[in-house]
Every structure is written in structure tokens, then in C-alpha cells.
Amino acid sequence: MHDTDPIPPDGHADLLADWIRLAEAPGVGCRTAQLLLERFGSPASILRAGRAALAAHVPAGVAAALSAPPSVEIARLVEQTLDWLSQPSHHILTLHDADYPESLRHIPDPPLLLYINGQRERLQQSLVAVVGSRNASTQGRANAENFARALSEAGLCVVSGMALGIDTAAHEGALQGAGSTIAVIGTGIDRVYPARNRALAHRIAEQGCIVSEYSLGTPPVANNFPRRNRIISGITAGVLVIEAAAQSGSLITAQMAAEQGREVFALPGSIHSALAKGCHQLIREGARLVETVDEVLDAMRVSPLVRQAAPPVLEPDSPLLAALGHDPVEPDALLERLDGDAAALAGELLALELAGLIERLPGGRVQRVVRAACSAWCVPREGA
Structure with a gap:
């Protein structure tokens, strides 16, 4: 039997402990956990199943780890997590919760747990991702901020990864509209990375929300950031890439979005710019070339809307x-x-x-x- 309500801050410590034990078990990734959940129904049933029953589905070492009593480290992590969860605007959604994002639930390897700081109802809005290079140009940052602001003013919630460059500009722009923004991070929810985005993280938590699949205290580990990209694409209906070098991590997000059946948009750039190479590659591979927010909104079927001309640019007659x-x-x-x-x-x-x-x-x-x-x-x- 599946759990149907989010874990409340005032109890159900055992339930939370079971989910954390499953998520943190050595050798158990999201795909293996999902297989076990389909077979046994819940984390509690998995942990009570016994080594022999589990060994029919997973390697012997994994079965032994799942059957063993919880370690001191896990008990401490559960205690810390319950303390964190008791604070205002802190939430945890499990894969079986009713308001776990439905589109994310159906990707091949959905996260077992989503740690959320802020307004978790933002996850139920219409979502679009805006991502791009950390080493963005001034024009790229301006484009990201302007597009994100217009998308947010149209009622869409803009999702990005809170990295420097395009991500930061997208969050800043989205915070200026009613749609607000969601940051999906690659560390524990109690960490801010990069540190210079600490003030931005506080604003996002107040007006939107921050989301992580990683347990409290998880430091910035390189491999975690490409993995979090599947969440960015998984919770959204489309991904807009603004500036990406040929080997950019944003291309990973776009590839995942395409594999998940999401719309992929790319802003073209100068043929002389290294930061346009990734976007041009995406366009050659089938991404939609877009030059205006209207094109993104039309593709995402956002309506009813009235288009108004953008304010004119007053530049020197130079x-x-x-x-x-x-x-x-x-x-x-x-x-x-x-x-x-x-x-x-x-x-x-x-x-x-x-x-x-x-x-x-x-x-x-x-x-x-x-x-x-x-x-x-x-x-x-x-x-x-």
C-alpha cells in the first residue's frame, strides 16, 4: 500500500526513516529502488522483506545492506532531517506522495525524496526551464533575465539550477514576475552553492522554492550536478537553452528533456561565438530555434494571452x-x-x-x- 500524504513535520519519523534508509542504502540507486518498490510496495516492506527475498531482485551485498539494522549515521541523519523538517517552509515529498510532481514520477529514474525549501505548491504550476552557460556573456545574461521575466509574467514558473551565469540571470528575471522560480540544486537542501548566490537563494526560498534530492549536508560533488539536470527537465514542459558551449552541461539537460518528451528550445547566436556552438548543435538536432518569448509560449500552448509590444530601447544615436x-x-x-x-x-x-x-x-x-x-x-x- 502506497503512502498518499506528504510526510508531516509533526510525526511519522519511522516512515521518514524508512525512505531515507532506502535512498541512502549502498548500491541502491533510483532505478533499483523503483524496482523494489514495484515488487514490495513500500520502503517498510522492502526493509522487512529479509535478505533471501531481496536477493532475488538485487545483488547479495545490496540485499544484506537493506536487511541490516539502521546504522548510527542513518539514525543521526534521520534526527537531523526531522529537526530541519520542523522548521517553517521546509517540506519533504516522497515518490509515493500525492503531490509529488506527476511528470517527474514517470521519468526512468525519479528521485525517491524531494527536499523543498519554500512554496512547494510552485511545483504544481506550469513549469519551463531556462538554462545555459556558467561563463555567460553580458548579452546572454541579459537575454536570460528578459526571457525569464516575460515567461514569469505570463504565469509560468521558471526552473533553473542556481549556477552562476545564465541560471542566476534566469532566476533574477523570474522573480520579477508572478510565476516566480524554482531552483533545483546539486547539494543538500541546507547548503548554498555557489556561496555568492546566498542572497539569491533566500529570495527564491521566500518567493518560489528550492528543491534537492540529496540528503542534508551533501556537499557540492561534481557528479551530482549532471544528475540533478534530469529533475530540471523532468518537472518542466520545456527547456530553453541560452548560450552553451559545445561541451556544456546544459546540453545534458536538453538531451534529457528530449528523451523525456519535453520541448527543447534554443536561442541562436553569432557563428563567431563559442557560446553559441551548443545552441546551434541543438537546433541541428531538432530543437526549436526561438527568438522571442512568444515562440516559446506558443509552443507550450500558454493561453489566453494578449501580446503587447516590448518597451522600446532608448540608446544613444551613436x-x-x-x-x-x-x-x-x-x-x-x-x-x-x-x-x-x-x-x-x-x-x-x-x-x-x-x-x-x-x-x-x-x-x-x-x-x-x-x-x-x-x-x-x-x-x-x-x-x-
């Missing part, structure tokens, strides 16, 4: 900005286009950089930064 275009340019090429003086060009480039209208790229190249949302704003129809 011949240099016009000469820059939107691709990275060598300063020498700019000199040729403008037939100007090198010292004067350097001064004007510095002024534009300080104003946030251009950025300098590796190798001395410069690129224009468009600050307005490259999308239409979407708001519900009046009376809808």
Missing part, C-alpha cells in the same frame, strides 16, 4: 553602435568601417562599455549588448 552591428568585431575592423582615429575610438568604446552598451570579449573583440527584452510581453486577457 555611429559606433550602428557600425558594431550585433556580431563580435575586431577594433581594427571598426576603424576601417568608421575611418576614424584609434585614440578616439578607444575612448568611445570605453564610454559605451561603462554604460553597459557593449562588452569586451576574449581576444580584444567587442560586441553590442541589447538591453531590452528580445520578446513580446505576455499578460492574461482582461477578465480571464
Whole structure:
């Protein structure tokens, strides 16, 4: 018999202990645990089944570990988890809980436990992921923030991984809209990584929620971050990739999304930019090329909505900005286009950089930064 209610903070310590023992058992991953749950029904039944019965389904060593009494470490972890769970806005959902995200429940290896800090009801909203490079360009961060803000204003909750770069910009943008944001992290729920996102993590926990499958105290381990990506794609209806190098971890998220039957969107970039290579690869492999938020919303069938024009960009009437275009340019090429003086060009480039209208790229190249949302704003129809 499956449990049907989330674990409450005021009891059911044994139930929680059983789920933690199953999740933390050596040699038991999500797929093995799911197999055992299908055979025995619940963690309690698995742990009581005995070594011989378990050995018919798992290796002998795993059967022995599951049959052994709980260790001191597990008992301590359960105690710490119950203490954490007793605090406001802290929740744990098990795979058998009624409000465990349904789309996540049906991926090949769903997490047994979801630790949640914040508004767990956000998981029941319409969700879309926005992910990309940690080493994002200024333009990439602006695009991520603008897209995420527009998606959130359209009522979608934006999911990302709270990494630096595109993830951080996406969370910041989404927090400006009613849809808010969810951060899926690769550490224990009681850790903040990277540390410089501590203030952002507090805002997400207050206005959205933070989600982890890892037990309390789990440090940032490299292998955990690619694995958490299946949760990002698993809880969402689509994944938008904004800037990704050829070997980016964001491509893992996109691949998982495609395998899970989710929509995959990619923002194209300059053919000269290394950060566009991953997005172009996704487009060649079948991802939707998108240039506006409307295209994402149309694909996700978000309605009823009214499109409104994005606010115009008020930029200086600068011949240099016009000469820059939107691709990275060598300063020498700019000199040729403008037939100007090198010292004067350097001064004007510095002024534009300080104003946030251009950025300098590796190798001395410069690129224009468009600050307005490259999308239409979407708001519900009046009376809808």
C-alpha cells in the first residue's frame, strides 16, 4: 500500500526513516529502488522483506545492506532531517506522495525524496526551464533575465539550477514576475552553492522554492550536478537553452528533456561565438530555434494571452553602435568601417562599455549588448 500524504513535520519519523534508509542504502540507486518498490510496495516492506527475498531482485551485498539494522549515521541523519523538517517552509515529498510532481514520477529514474525549501505548491504550476552557460556573456545574461521575466509574467514558473551565469540571470528575471522560480540544486537542501548566490537563494526560498534530492549536508560533488539536470527537465514542459558551449552541461539537460518528451528550445547566436556552438548543435538536432518569448509560449500552448509590444530601447544615436552591428568585431575592423582615429575610438568604446552598451570579449573583440527584452510581453486577457 502506497503512502498518499506528504510526510508531516509533526510525526511519522519511522516512515521518514524508512525512505531515507532506502535512498541512502549502498548500491541502491533510483532505478533499483523503483524496482523494489514495484515488487514490495513500500520502503517498510522492502526493509522487512529479509535478505533471501531481496536477493532475488538485487545483488547479495545490496540485499544484506537493506536487511541490516539502521546504522548510527542513518539514525543521526534521520534526527537531523526531522529537526530541519520542523522548521517553517521546509517540506519533504516522497515518490509515493500525492503531490509529488506527476511528470517527474514517470521519468526512468525519479528521485525517491524531494527536499523543498519554500512554496512547494510552485511545483504544481506550469513549469519551463531556462538554462545555459556558467561563463555567460553580458548579452546572454541579459537575454536570460528578459526571457525569464516575460515567461514569469505570463504565469509560468521558471526552473533553473542556481549556477552562476545564465541560471542566476534566469532566476533574477523570474522573480520579477508572478510565476516566480524554482531552483533545483546539486547539494543538500541546507547548503548554498555557489556561496555568492546566498542572497539569491533566500529570495527564491521566500518567493518560489528550492528543491534537492540529496540528503542534508551533501556537499557540492561534481557528479551530482549532471544528475540533478534530469529533475530540471523532468518537472518542466520545456527547456530553453541560452548560450552553451559545445561541451556544456546544459546540453545534458536538453538531451534529457528530449528523451523525456519535453520541448527543447534554443536561442541562436553569432557563428563567431563559442557560446553559441551548443545552441546551434541543438537546433541541428531538432530543437526549436526561438527568438522571442512568444515562440516559446506558443509552443507550450500558454493561453489566453494578449501580446503587447516590448518597451522600446532608448540608446544613444551613436555611429559606433550602428557600425558594431550585433556580431563580435575586431577594433581594427571598426576603424576601417568608421575611418576614424584609434585614440578616439578607444575612448568611445570605453564610454559605451561603462554604460553597459557593449562588452569586451576574449581576444580584444567587442560586441553590442541589447538591453531590452528580445520578446513580446505576455499578460492574461482582461477578465480571464
